[in-house]
Amino acid sequence: MGRDISLIDWNQVNSLKQTEHEDEMGLLRELLKLFVAENESRLDEIWEAVKTCDYDAINRAAHAISGSSANLGGCCLAATAAELEFAAESRADFVPWTELAQRLRVDYIETVDALERFIGGED
Numbered sequence: 406m407g408r409d410i411s412l413i414d415w416n417q418v419n420s421l422k423q424t425e426h427e428d429e430m431g432l433l434r435e436l437l438k439l440f441v442a443e444n445e446s447r448l449d450e451i452w453e454a455v456k457t458c459d460y461d462a463i464n465r466a467a468h469a470i471s472g473s474s475a476n477l478g479g480c481c482l483a484a485t486a487a488e489l490e491f492a493a494e495s496r497a498d499f500v501p502w503t504e505l506a507q508r509l510r511v512d513y514i515e516t517v518d519a520l521e522r523f524i525g526g527e528d
Contacts, residue, residue: 417478464493479516
């Protein structure tokens with residue numbers, strides 16, 4: 406990766422885990438399912454928007470991914486999404502859009518994998 410950002414903010418994950426009393430992983434499991442359901446389509450939206458230079462669509466989807474991943478402890482994914490969001494806001498021509506969209510997808514996969522391993526996988 407070459408970046409100094411941790412993949413997961415485990416303090417954030419543990420704070421979410423501690424809010425559930427009976428099934429301490431129940432809330433995390435539900436949040437992760439919601440996160441995946443919402444963000445799979447956002448990643449596809451970004452990919453299509455990059456192809457057509459639709460900066461507004463890139464901005465909206467990247468903003469949503471950045472916020473939801475930060476809430477779930479995915480700090481590396483949040484940072485990449487924020488970078489993409491900022492680039493879309495500035496409508497920068499020099500941005501390697503395809504590379505950045507691919508890095509976002511890789512960060513997403515790694516984040517989901519790490520959280521699934523922590524939670525214990527699917528139901």
